[in-house]
Amino acid sequence: MIQNSTHRYERAVVLGVERVEAPVVVTSAELDERLSEVYRRTRMRAGLLEGLVGIRERRRWADDQPFTDGAVAAARAALAASDLVPGQVDLLINTSLSRRWLEPSTAVVIHDALGLSPACQNFDVTNACLGFMNGMEIAAAMIEAGMIDTALVVDSEDSQPVQEATMRRLSAEGVTSRDLMSEFAALTLGSGAVAMVLGRADQHPEGHALVAGVSRAATQHHELCVGDNDTMRTDLKGLLAAGLELSSGLWDEAAGEFGWDAGIRRYFLHQISQVHTDAICERLKIDPEDVPRSFPEFGNIGPASVAFTLADQTSDLSPGDRVLLMGIGSGLNASVVEIRW
Secondary structure (H helix, E strand, O other): OOOOEEEEOOOEEEEEEEEEEOOEEEEHHHHHHHOHHHHHHHOOOOOHHHHOOOOOEEEEOOOOOOHHHHHHHHHHHHHHHOOOOHHHOOEEEEOOOOOOOOOOOHHHHHHHHHOOOOOOEEEEOOEOEOHHHHHHHHHHHHHHOOOOOEEEEEEEEOOHHHHHHHHHHHOOOOOOHHHHHHOHHHHHEOOEEEEEEEEEOOOOOOOEEEEEEEEEEOHHHOOOEEEOOOOEEEOHHHHHHHHHHHHHHHHHHHHHHHOOOOOOOEEEEOOOOHHHHHHHHHHHOOOHHHOOOOHHHHOEOHHHHHHHHHHOOHHHOOOOOEEEEEEEEOOOEEEEEEEEO
């Protein structure tokens, strides 16, 4: 029985992808120092963030720097790399989990700052850590349908509010080791921004072809990771086990169909941790050397992380290289998008 959702593309290409690194470095050693009394009281040892998870540091925006500025800067860089100007953009999709308000959308702030045309449709799409990949597929589908010529997908994440709220909660009296592990994932988060421009293949023969997108859901696990603006609670072991099962189910059905078990130049995984990366590589029989990692320096940047990692590797890719963008989002949902460079 077919359980994957599969979409093939023929007319959509990636024209440019650029990232912006948040400027303030926060090391895992700094967070451990701030939690030293908590570790003492709960009899837990420091060093898990770097030693086990593999995250040495993460970034934050400056105190006077709205996170939307990161999306705007990344968008401008992606447009410049694509030899396009703001007036040529027909669609803006913001996929940031971070929000300034419930309404209006964050997309309107970015649309205004970029000076996009009044005719440029704009909206937010959120789906946990899969938002950016979903935004790519929506944009590609609209290009395929002939509705638009050019789309801009952006994401900027601000980890500081939830991370600082978590630190305050964990520093309170009465916190147990169970409380600490339940909120541990919030300490892995980082800030950063990325933007991607997509266009029509017949107008941009230099573009990188979007080949296909495959998704699969396991929504019975929607309570394994739950977050809001100041709290993130995760069943770490349960989430890893369910994510591996979901990913391997998607892979087993799709890999043969698309030839993913050979000939892939790079696998861009959602950047969660060393444990997660090693487990996915082992389960899917992927060579770890073909999996670039950004989490040691930047942490988990949520939906931005897959494209953020890709943006740092584009100079190492050659025409014809096949790359996979691979993500798992709380809920659970898993997606793989293939690009032929």
